[in-house]
Amino acid sequence: MMAMARTFSRLRKDRSGLAGLSIVALFFLAAIAVWAGWLGQDWSAADGARWEGPGAAHWFGTNVLGQDIFERAVYSVRTAFEIGLVVALLSTVLGAVLGAVAGWRGDTWVDGAITWLKGVLDAIPFYLFVAAVAFALRGAPWAMHLAMVATFWTTTARLVRAEVLKIRSLDYVRSARAIGLPGVVILARHVLPNTTHILLVQGTIAFVAAIKTEVVLSFLGLGVQDGVSWGLMLAESTQEVLAGHFGNFIAASGMLFLLLLGLNLLADAMQDALDPKQAAL
Amino acid sequence: MRFTAGKLLHGLLLILGVTFLSFLLMVWFGPDQTYSLIGKNASAEEIASVRHQLGYDQPFFARYFEYLRELVTLDLGASNASGEAVRSLLARTLPVSLALMIPGFVLGNLLGIALGLAAAQHRGRWPDRLITGFSVSGMSLSFLVIIIALQALLCTPYGLDLFPVRGWRVDSFASYLQYATVPSLSLILVTLGYNTRFYRAVFIEEYGRDHIRTARAFGASTTEILWKHVLRNSLVPVITRFMFSIPLVVISGSLLIESYFGIPGIGLATFEAITSGDQPVLKAVVGLTAVAFVLLQAVTDTLYRLVDPRVT
Numbered sequence: 001m002m003a004m005a006r007t008f009s010r011l012r013k014d015r016s017g018l019a020g021l022s023i024v025a026l027f028f029l030a031a032i033a034v035w036a037g038w039l040g041q042d043w044s045a046a047d048g049a050r051w052e053g054p055g056a057a058h059w060f061g062t063n064v065l066g067q068d069i070f071e072r073a074v075y076s077v078r079t080a081f082e083i084g085l086v087v088a089l090l091s092t093v094l095g096a097v098l099g100a101v102a103g104w105r106g107d108t109w110v111d112g113a114i115t116w117l118k119g120v121l122d123a124i125p126f127y128l129f130v131a132a133v134a135f136a137l138r139g140a141p142w143a144m145h146l147a148m149v150a151t152f153w154t155t156t157a158r159l160v161r162a163e164v165l166k167i168r169s170l171d172y173v174r175s176a177r178a179i180g181l182p183g184v185v186i187l188a189r190h191v192l193p194n195t196t197h198i199l200l201v202q203g204t205i206a207f208v209a210a211i212k213t214e215v216v217l218s219f220l221g222l223g224v225q226d227g228v229s230w231g232l233m234l235a236e237s238t239q240e241v242l243a244g245h246f247g248n249f250i251a252a253s254g255m256l257f258l259l260l261l262g263l264n265l266l267a268d269a270m271q272d273a274l275d276p277k278q279a280a281l
Numbered sequence: 282m283r284f285t286a287g288k289l290l291h292g293l294l295l296i297l298g299v300t301f302l303s304f305l306l307m308v309w310f311g312p313d314q315t316y317s318l319i320g321k322n323a324s325a326e327e328i329a330s331v332r333h334q335l336g337y338d339q340p341f342f343a344r345y346f347e348y349l350r351e352l353v354t355l356d357l358g359a360s361n362a363s364g365e366a367v368r369s370l371l372a373r374t375l376p377v378s379l380a381l382m383i384p385g386f387v388l389g390n391l392l393g394i395a396l397g398l399a400a401a402q403h404r405g406r407w408p409d410r411l412i413t414g415f416s417v418s419g420m421s422l423s424f425l426v427i428i429i430a431l432q433a434l435l436c437t438p439y440g441l442d443l444f445p446v447r448g449w450r451v452d453s454f455a456s457y458l459q460y461a462t463v464p465s466l467s468l469i470l471v472t473l474g475y476n477t478r479f480y481r482a483v484f485i486e487e488y489g490r491d492h493i494r495t496a497r498a499f500g501a502s503t504t505e506i507l508w509k510h511v512l513r514n515s516l517v518p519v520i521t522r523f524m525f526s527i528p529l530v531v532i533s534g535s536l537l538i539e540s541y542f543g544i545p546g547i548g549l550a551t552f553e554a555i556t557s558g559d560q561p562v563l564k565a566v567v568g569l570t571a572v573a574f575v576l577l578q579a580v581t582d583t584l585y586r587l588v589d590p591r592v593t
Contacts, residue, residue, distance in 0.1 A: 120295060216425060
C-alpha cells in the first residue's frame with residue numbers, strides 16, 4: 001500500500017505524465033463512445049461530394065467516395081483501441097509467462113528453449129514476419145493481431161526473465177520453497193506481482209507498437225480488412241496528397257500522433273514512478 | 282575453444298529455427314502457385330504435373346529438407362514469378378537497397394549519439410528537456426506519416442518541389458542524390474527519436490559513475506572526460522545497438538520505403554515474393570538474413586573484445 005501511494009504521488013507530480021494520461025483517457029472515452037454508438041456511426045455514409053474541402057458540414061472535408069473524413073477518423077479511435085488493447089494484453093501475458101518460466105528454470109533446457117525461440121523470432125526481420133503471417137492467414141481478421149503478439153512478447157519476456165532470476169534467490173522466495181509451497185504458487189503469488197512495473201510499461205509500449213504496425217500493414221494491404229482505421233486512411237491519402245487533398249492525411253496523422261504521444265508520455269512517467277530502484281531515493 | 286564451439290552450435294540452432302519457421306509460414310502455409318502457372322481448363326494430369334514440379338505432392342519434412350539442402354548448397358534456383366535467377370535478382374537489388382539505406386542508417390545513429398550526448402551533458406536543464414521532448418515526439422510519429430509528410434513537403438508543388446516523387450533512375454551521383462534524399466531523410470527521422478532516447482540513457486549512466494566524479498575531482502578536463510571516460514566506456518552498448526539494428530532497419534525499413542517510393546531494391550522484391558508466393562526468392566532472403574544475423578553476432582562479439590578488455 002505504501003508503495004502504491006508513493007507511486008501515485010510521484011505520478012501526480014509528473015506534469016508530462018499527467019498530460020499523457022489525460023490524452024489517453026480522452027481517446028479511451030472517445031473509443032467507448034464509438035463503441036456504444038454515440039460517435040462516428042456515419043463513417044461509411046457517402047453523403048458528400050468527392051473530395052470536398054473542409055467546411056461546417058464536413059470538418060476535414062470528404063474522401064474520394066464522399067464520406068466524411070472526421071467521422072472516419074473518430075470511428076478509427078475504436079479500431080486503434082481494439083488492436084492496441086488486444087495485442088498489448090496478449091503479448092504482455094505471453095511475455096510474462098514465458099519470461100517467468102525461463103527465469104524460474106534459469107539455465108535449464110526450458111530456459112534454453114525459450115531463449116532460442118526468442119532468438120529465432122528476433123532474427124527474422126519484423127515486417128517480413130508480420131507480412132508472412134498476415135498473408136498465410138489472409139482473410140482471417142485476427143491474422144495481424146496474431147503476428148504482432150507472436151513477436152512483441154520477446155522484449156517483455158527478456159526483462160521478466162532477468163527480474164525473476166534476481167528475485168528467485170531472494171530470502172523470501174527461499175523461505176517459501178523451504179516451507180514446501182509448489183513452484184507455480186510461488187511464481188504466481190510471490191514472484192510475478194513484483195514484475196508489475198515491467199509489465200505495465202511494456203504493455204503500454206506494445207500498445208504503441210501495435211498501432212504503428214497497423215498503419216504500415218494497412219498500407220501494404222495486409223492490415224485492417226473491413227471497417228476503417230488510421231492506417232487505411234493514410235493509405236488512401238498517399239495518392240491524394242499528390243493531388244493536393246490533405247484532409248485524410250491531416251485528420252488521421254494528427255489523431256494518430258496525439259494518441260501515440262499520450263501513450264509514450266504515460267509509459268515514461270510509469271517507468272519513472274514504478275521503478276523500484278528509484279523508490280529508495 | 283569450447284566457447285567458440287558453443288557459439289557455433291548456438292548459431293546453427295538459430296539458423297535451423299529461422300529456416301524452419303520461415304518454411305512453415307511462407308512455404309507450407311504460403312500461397313499456392315499451381316493455378317498461376319497453368320492456363321485455363323487444365324486437365325487433372327497437367328495440374329498434377331505442375332504440383333509435382335513445385336514439390337507440392339511431397340510430405341512436409343521432405344520439402345523442408347529439400348529447402349535446407351538448396352540453401353546449404355547455395356542452389357538458389359530461379360524466381361517462379363519472373364524466371365530470373367535468384368542470384369542475379371540479389372545482385373541487382375541488394376546494392377540498390379544498401380545505397381538507399383546505409384546513409385540514413387548511419388546518419389540516424391550519429392545524430393542520435395550527438396543529441397543523446399548533448400542531453401546527457403545538460404541533464405535536467407532546458408537543452409535536455411528540449412531534446413527529450415523532440416525524441417518523444419519522434420517516437421510518436423508513424424513511419425508512413427513521416428514519409429507522406431516529407432514527400433508532400435519536398436516533392437510536390439504544394440511544398441518545395443525539389444525532388445522526384447518516386448522512382449529510382451540512378452546513373453550518376455547527382456541523380457543518386459535526387460532519388461535517395463527523401464527516403465534517407467525519412468529513415469533518419471523515423472529512427473532518430475528512438476536512437477536519441479537510447480543513447481541519452483547510455484551516456485547518463487556513464488556520466489553518473491563514481492570514476493567520472495573522481496576524474497573530475499582530479500581536475501580532468503571536460504573533453505578528456507568525454508573522450509577518455511564516457512565515450513570509451515559507452516562503446517559496448519553503442520556497438521550492440523548499432524549492429525543489431527542493421528538487419529532490422531535494412532530489411533524491414535527497405536520493405537516499406539521501397540514499396541512506397543517504387544525503388545527496385547531487396548525490400549520491394551521480398552514483398553512481391555511474399556504476396557505472390559515466390560518460394561525461391563523468399564527462401565534466399567530469409568535464409569541469408571538468418572546467416573547474416575548469426576555472422577553479425579560473431580562480429581559483434583569480436584568487437585566487444587577489441588573495445589573492452591573485461592570481455593574475454
